[in-house]
Amino acid sequence: MSLPSSLAVPKSDLRLFPPALQAYQERARTNEETALEMEIVSTYPDVEYKLVRDIAALFGFDFFCVSYSGTFPGFTDRHSIFVKNIERGSPDFRPVWTGAHELCHLFENAAHLHLPALTALKQLVSDDAWEKRRAIEDNDVETDFRAMFDGGPEVEIDRSTQRQAYVWNEVIADCYASMWADPSFWDGLKSCHPNLERAQDFVAVIERLSAASRVTPVISYPSRTWYPAENREKVRVIMTQMTAAYLSPT
Numbered sequence: 001m002s003l004p005s006s007l008a009v010p011k012s013d014l015r016l017f018p019p020a021l022q023a024y025q026e027r028a029r030t031n032e033e034t035a036l037e038m039e040i041v042s043t044y045p046d047v048e049y050k051l052v053r054d055i056a057a058l059f060g061f062d063f064f065c066v067s068y069s070g071t072f073p074g075f076t077d078r079h080s081i082f083v084k085n086i087e088r089g090s091p092d093f094r095p096v097w098t099g100a101h102e103l104c105h106l107f108e109n110a111a112h113l114h115l116p117a118l119t120a121l122k123q124l125v126s127d128d129a130w131e132k133r134r135a136i137e138d139n140d141v142e143t144d145f146r147a148m149f150d151g152g153p154e155v156e157i158d159r160s161t162q163r164q165a166y167v168w169n170e171v172i173a174d175c176y177a178s179m180w181a182d183p184s185f186w187d188g189l190k191s192c193h194p195n196l197e198r199a200q201d202f203v204a205v206i207e208r209l210s211a212a213s214r215v216t217p218v219i220s221y222p223s224r225t226w227y228p229a230e231n232r233e234k235v236r237v238i239m240t241q242m243t244a245a246y247l248s249p250t
């Protein structure tokens with residue numbers, strides 16, 4: 001039985017992958033890191049991957065579903081998002097969450113939008129959010145990145161300004177990641193910028209996410225919600241405004 005054609009990776013993406021991989025390898029070489037060996041899949045393991053790919057495209061980012069050793073679920077490079085090929089049913093299967101998390105990292109390149117959002121978010125997260133996120137990051141470094149980077153980074157509490165910013169970028173990316181499965185985020189995005197070019201594309205995203213959720217709920221990652229429930233609406237507004245500003249540069 002052949003797979004539905006909707007799960008085939010677009011040929012244009014397959015063509016984009018080699019130069020994206022080369023750019024990633026060059027950057028790794030420059031930073032004296034060991035580049036990850038990875039392969040792009042030709043068929044998405046699940047419809048959620050195709051959905052994330054199409055959302056990323058709305059933002060002008062490339063998306064690749066790739067196979068690699070290592071347990072971390074995704075990463076970014078320049079304007080590319082790489083998400084690990086994981087089958088539905090695996091405990092790590094959450095492509096929508098991971099895709100949104102990684103896309104938020106690409107917003108870091110638009111610091112004039114990302115930094116104000118982060119500053120506002122810091123007022124809304126729990127007091128121990130940074131510390132708890134740092135512990136997760138250190139654990140990830142221990143299990144995965146030590147093998148990936150030459151020599152392995154030191155796993156210790158690094159409170160340097162650079163390290164603080166790094167962990168905060170993970171906090172905001174986690175907060176952002178929970179938004180995509182929430183229709184009110186997409187509705188808010190649309191109403192925030194009613195004249196947004198391609199607003200209809202976002203309407204389609206909401207509909208497709210809702211349809212996907214009706215079949216099987218889009219799996220989020222509740223343990224990485226770093227703000228109290230009563231702040232969710234305020235967090236959503238910050239994330240919506242950052243996204244809308246990114247999509248509608250003035």
Ligand SMILES: [Zn+2]
Pocket residue numbers: 101102105169170173
């Ligand atoms: Zn991250």
